[in-house]
Amino acid sequence: MKINVLTLFPEMFSAVTGSILGRACEKGILEFRFINIRDFSQDKHKKADDYTFGGGPGLLMLADPIFGALEHIDADKDRDKKKLLYMSPRGKVLDQTKIEELAAEKEITILCGHYEGVDQRVLDYWQMEEVSIGDYVLTGGELAAMVLMDSVARLVPGVLPREGSATEESIYSGLLEYPQYTKPRDYRGMEVPEILLSGNHKLIDLWRFEEALRLTKEVRPDLFEKFVRNREDLTKDERKVLEKILK
Numbered sequence: 001m002k003i004n005v006l007t008l009f010p011e012m013f014s015a016v017t018g019s020i021l022g023r024a025c026e027k028g029i030l031e032f033r034f035i036n037i038r039d040f041s042q043d044k045h046k047k048a049d050d051y052t053f054g055g056g057p058g059l060l061m062l063a064d065p066i067f068g069a070l071e072h073i074d075a076d077k078d079r080d081k082k083k084l085l086y087m088s089p090r091g092k093v094l095d096q097t098k099i100e101e102l103a104a105e106k107e108i109t110i111l112c113g114h115y116e117g118v119d120q121r122v123l124d125y126w127q128m129e130e131v132s133i134g135d136y137v138l139t140g141g142e143l144a145a146m147v148l149m150d151s152v153a154r155l156v157p158g159v160l161p162r163e164g165s166a167t168e169e170s171i172y173s174g175l176l177e178y179p180q181y182t183k184p185r186d187y188r189g190m191e192v193p194e195i196l197l198s199g200n201h202k203l204i205d206l207w208r209f210e211e212a213l214r215l216t217k218e219v220r221p222d223l224f225e226k227f228v229r230n231r232e233d234l235t236k237d238e239r240k241v242l243e244k245i246l247k
């Protein structure tokens with residue numbers, strides 16, 4: 001999968017080129033391209049922003065350098081095969097369903113806004129899809145773009161060292177993750193739950209299911225409600241556990 005990022009701050013993206021995603025790039029599974037919008041400014045001072053028509057505080061990113069950057073990466077070629085996204089608190093909030101949808105794309109281009117945003121004509125002409133990462137405001141789209149890149153890229157086959165963790169398939173999907181422990185068995189007097197040392201995988205799975213249910217019900221009642229609805233796929237034992245939590 002190819003991901004192009006248009007930004008005024010390409011150096012911020014060293015955060016994603018290190019680590020797991022960087023390795024996937026070396027392996028050729030991912031291809032990242034960071035384009036500095038300022039490089040496409042035709043102004044002698046490399047200006048990329050200006051005051052808004054109609055007045056008001058703050059600067060707006062100019063259309064022309066963004067058009068130049070998009071044309072440089074041939075964003076207008078095979079337009080229907082490429083996703084163009086604009087990171088903005090005005091967009092629809094990203095969720096796992098959207099992330100899965102994006103993970104199936106061949107090429108994604110992400111525009112990061114700064115200051116008060118971008119000239120509306122950029123969004124209209126290129127028919128950009130506006131995406132937010134939550135109901136709060138950041139100083140720019142870069143951190144949001146990195147959240148999107150990380151969450152999408154990890155779903156691309158071969159990116160994660162171990163594919164398809166248990167919590168993403170099976171009954172655990174839609175639930176918060178159960179508590180996990182590693183060595184030592186006793187850390188400063190805090191012991192690993194006995195059942196996890198039992199070697200009885202059926203009981204361990206039921207314990208994990210119960211903990212996941214308990215946690216989800218307490219922290220995310222919205223997710224819990226959704227999980228409980230039309231639950232025909234549970235085994236007898238799992239159903240018993242669910243009924244215990246519901247009581």
Ligand code: 6GU
Nearest residue numbers: 087088133136138140144
């Ligand atoms: Cl995508 N951009 C900015 N600037 N703030 C945000 C956001 C995006 N998502 C949530 N807050």
